[in-house]
Amino acid sequence: MHRTRLALLWASLLLAMMAAPAIAQTKDDSSMPKVGDVAPDFTLKYFDEGKLKEMKLSDYRDKKNVVLAFYVFAFTGG
Amino acid sequence: MKNFQQNLKTLEAADTQVLGVSMDSPFANKAFADQIGVTFPLLSDWGGKVTHEYGIYKDEYHAARRVNFLIGKDGKIKEEQVDKDAIDPTKIVDACQRPKLKN
Numbered sequence: 001m002h003r004t005r006l007a008l009l010w011a012s013l014l015l016a017m018m019a020a021p022a023i024a025q026t027k028d029d030s031s032m033p034k035v036g037d038v039a040p041d042f043t044l045k046y047f048d049e050g051k052l053k054e055m056k057l058s059d060y061r062d063k064k065n066v067v068l069a070f071y072v073f074a075f076t077g078g
Numbered sequence: 079m080k081n082f083q084q085n086l087k088t089l090e091a092a093d094t095q096v097l098g099v100s101m102d103s104p105f106a107n108k109a110f111a112d113q114i115g116v117t118f119p120l121l122s123d124w125g126g127k128v129t130h131e132y133g134i135y136k137d138e139y140h141a142a143r144r145v146n147f148l149i150g151k152d153g154k155i156k157e158e159q160v161d162k163d164a165i166d167p168t169k170i171v172d173a174c175q176r177p178k179l180k181n
Contacts, residue, residue: 032145035156057149064093066095066148067148068097068146071098071099071144
């Protein structure tokens with residue numbers, strides 16, 4: 001009885017150890033582009049003057065600098 | 079977002095377009111912009127594709143981290159601010175005013 005319990009404990013410990021790196025990997029994306037990298041292009045929608053519009057990052061190439069401000073959620077301040 | 083709004087004139091004078099990005103719907107973003115008086119576009123990354131591409135998805139929030147990128151006219155990233163550092167955009171405002179970015 002005692003031995004079975006111990007074996008079970010070891011098994012669950014081993015499982016936890018195996019699962020840990022997988023959890024760590026999915027926690028955050030670690031591949032943020034670095035200073036000097038080309039910013040990945042995108043097309044995103046936004047609402048302006050009562051209309052749904054689209055814009056591409058590459059529309060600004062050779063025209064303007066762009067500040068991209070990612071924020072957690074709307075209505076969070078900052 | 080408000081901090082960029084406060085610096086918008088300076089940024090525009092330095093030939094810089096400000097774009098907010100979040101995983102909210104365009105409608106939520108519009109309401110948010112109206113509420114806090116933001117006049118630059120708040121883009122909707124519905125589904126989080128762009129947020130993942132930029133490597134800033136945070137599992138903890140099921141949303142993006144707070145990150146600012148300054149992208150030059152050549153399409154390359156000039157400055158980055160992450161998490162708490164991203165609240166005060168002074169570094170980015172200053173960088174825009176550097177002569178090499180104005181050209």
